[in-house]
Amino acid sequence: xxxxxxxxxxxxxxxxxxxxxxxxxxxxxxxxxxxxxxxxxxxxxxxxxxxxxxxxxxxxxxxxxxxxxxxxxxxxxxxxxxxxxxxxxxxxxxxxxxxx
Numbered sequence: 001x002x003x004x005x006x007x008x009x010x011x012x013x014x015x016x017x018x019x020x021x022x023x024x025x026x027x028x029x030x031x032x033x034x035x036x037x038x039x040x041x042x043x044x045x046x047x048x049x050x051x052x053x054x055x056x057x058x059x060x061x062x063x064x065x066x067x068x069x070x071x072x073x074x075x076x077x078x079x080x081x082x083x084x085x086x087x088x089x090x091x092x093x094x095x096x097x098x099x100x
Contacts, residue, residue, distance in 0.1 A: 019058045026050050052093035
């Protein structure tokens with residue numbers, strides 16, 4: 001495991017990231033912060049990337065509980081085909097993550 005800031009905390013090993021906790025503690029504050037400063041590129045990137053990360057966390061949770069069979073990519077594609085708002089977020093996150 002990558003350790004950028006020193007040792008990985010032992011209490012985090014095997015910890016399950018709840019989608020609702022990530023939504024409430026990370027995504028909502030990032031989106032709210034962007035709403036307060038809409039021209040801020042850093043806040044926009046944080047909001048986009050954490051919204052997209054929520055899809056992966058949700059997939060992992062559903063998969064672990066046997067409610068989703070496909071892989072992460074298929075799950076994101078299914079979400080994007082059903083929800084144009086997520087498609088925009090997914091595509092923006094991809095653009096931020098790739099070197100074009």
